[in-house]
Amino acid sequence: MAEIATSWRPRSAWAGIAQPGSFGAKGKTGVVATLLDGFGLATLIAEPGAATSLSRAVEGRLGIALPEMPRIVSGGAHDAIWAGPDQWLLRAALRDGFQPLLDELAAHAAVSDQSDARAAFRLQGPRTRDLLAKGVMLDLHPSAFGVGETAVTSVAYLGVQLWRLADGPDGPVFEIMVARSMAGSFWSWFTAAAAEFGCRVADQD
Amino acid sequence: MRITCPHCGARDAQEFTYLGAADPQRPDGMAATEAAMTEYVYLRDNPAGSHRELWYHGAGCHVWLVVTRDTHTHAIASVEAARARKAGAAA
Numbered sequence: 001m002a003e004i005a006t007s008w009r010p011r012s013a014w015a016g017i018a019q020p021g022s023f024g025a026k027g028k029t030g031v032v033a034t035l036l037d038g039f040g041l042a043t044l045i046a047e048p049g050a051a052t053s054l055s056r057a058v059e060g061r062l063g064i065a066l067p068e069m070p071r072i073v074s075g076g077a078h079d080a081i082w083a084g085p086d087q088w089l090l091r092a093a094l095r096d097g098f099q100p101l102l103d104e105l106a107a108h109a110a111v112s113d114q115s116d117a118r119a120a121f122r123l124q125g126p127r128t129r130d131l132l133a134k135g136v137m138l139d140l141h142p143s144a145f146g147v148g149e150t151a152v153t154s155v156a157y158l159g160v161q162l163w164r165l166a167d168g169p170d171g172p173v174f175e176i177m178v179a180r181s182m183a184g185s186f187w188s189w190f191t192a193a194a195a196e197f198g199c200r201v202a203d204q205d
Numbered sequence: 206m207r208i209t210c211p212h213c214g215a216r217d218a219q220e221f222t223y224l225g226a227a228d229p230q231r232p233d234g235m236a237a238t239e240a241a242m243t244e245y246v247y248l249r250d251n252p253a254g255s256h257r258e259l260w261y262h263g264a265g266c267h268v269w270l271v272v273t274r275d276t277h278t279h280a281i282a283s284v285e286a287a288r289a290r291k292a293g294a295a296a
Contacts, residue, residue, distance in 0.1 A: 070213065084266035085212055085286070137217045151213065154220060154264040 012037045013119035013180045017187050022200045030127030030197025033190070036120040036175070036204055039091055040098030045110040046086040054108040058090070061104065070150050072163045081150055081163060089114075089161070089177075119183035122165075124173045127197040132174065134193045136162070142172070156189040158182045206279050211286055212266040220264035225249070227257040227271045227287070253277055259287060 014035045022029070044066075046054045055066040064075035066088050072081045081089040090105075092098045095115055102111050123131070132140055135155040139145060150163035158178055165173040178186045191199070206218040226249050232241045253276060260270045269287035274280070 085268060087266075137219070152265045153213075153216070159264060 013116075013183050014121075014187075017119075017184050018121075018201055020201050020203050022198070023191060024195030025198035027198060029125060029200045031123060031125035031131050031194050032170075032200045032202060033194070034122040034124075034202045034204055036122060038095060038204070039093060039115065039120070040095040041092075041114045041118055042090045042098070042102050042105075043083065043110075043112045043114055044088045044090055044105060045112075046108070047110075048086070050108060051086050054105070057105055057108045061101065070152075071148050072150050072165075073148070081161070083150075083152060083161065117180050118177050119180050119186070120175060120177040122173060122175045124168050125170050125197075125200075128170075128172050128174060131194050131197055132162075135189060136160075140164075140172075140174075155186070158186050158189070160186070206281075208260060208262075208270070208272060208281060209284055210262050210265055210268075210270065211284055212268060213262065216262070216265060220262060221260045221270075222263050224259035224261065224269075227259045227290075255282065 012035070014037070018033075018035055020035075024030075044054060044058075051066070051068075058080060059065045062075055062078045062080075064073045064078060064080050066080050067073050067082045070082045072079055074080075077093040079089075079091040081091065083089050090102075092101070098115070099113070102113060105111050129140055136153060138151055138153055145151070145164060147164050147166050150161065152159070152161045154160060155176075159182070160176055160178050162174055162176045165175060167173060207215050208218055208221055209215045229245055229249075232245055234242075237245075255273060256276050257271055257273050260272050262268050262270060270284055271287050271290055272284050273282040275282070
């Protein structure tokens with residue numbers, strides 16, 4: 001069938017909401033928010049008793065086993081992120097080739113492509129924990145929330161999932177994901193909360 | 206008040222929604238007497254002390270929990286996934 005030309009173009013979840021630049025307190029940058037875009041994301045939900053076969057299928061294909069605890073497991077261009085009992089998020093760095101992978105996994109689980117349904121950003125900088133403490137009702141002290149841990153929780157009454165990556169030069173690194181339809185509300189909280197620390201917003205490399 | 210979710214760990218009660226008593230079992234609708242249905246639908250114990258109740262972790266793992274809570278002190282004695290209880294009942 002002939003391709004139908006349209007003016008429709010992919011649009012970042014942050015388009016019209018967040019843009020690169022700086023806001024808040026002048027001087028030293030307290031937090032850096034990197035807007036993530038172009039990733040593939042899907043929810044995997046295993047039927048009772050089917051989690052093992054799903055995990056084997058993911059491991060066979062991507063070399064990473066699905067975490068049984070609230071953790072993120074990364075391998076190459078993919079991350080498996082715990083999202084509830086027998087539920088995971090599967091993230092691909094790029095969307096190319098993601099759909100065939102999902103088709104394969106659909107034999108083992110309920111698979112739902114959420115690539116366009118979430119807005120995500122990476123948060124780092126020396127004041128990251130001070131900022132998160134203003135909205136996250138969890139103990140994010142390194143002794144309580146280690147590298148690779150994830151949590152499904154709420155911030156400012158908005159559902160979020162966050163996880164901690166390996167530390168960077170400025171200390172802890174977190175990624176935060178919200179429903180795309182809530183990105184504007186979440187960003188409103190974020191800009192108000194981050195202003196006192198001085199925030200730089202960057203696009204993904 | 207904080208509830209220690211078996212999947213997510215200690216969380217603020219704001220993340221959960223309360224449903225009510227965990228133990229009433231629905232009688233067989235076709236065979237049940239009117240009195241039994243009235244009891245099931247409307248009548249609840251109101252204990253001053255230990256109470257088993259259903260909570261939904263809607264802002265977290267989306268799992269129904271059975272929480273044993275002291276209604277005097279809010280001290281929580283145990284939290285378990287409701288589906289574990291269901292699986293136990295079926296066995």
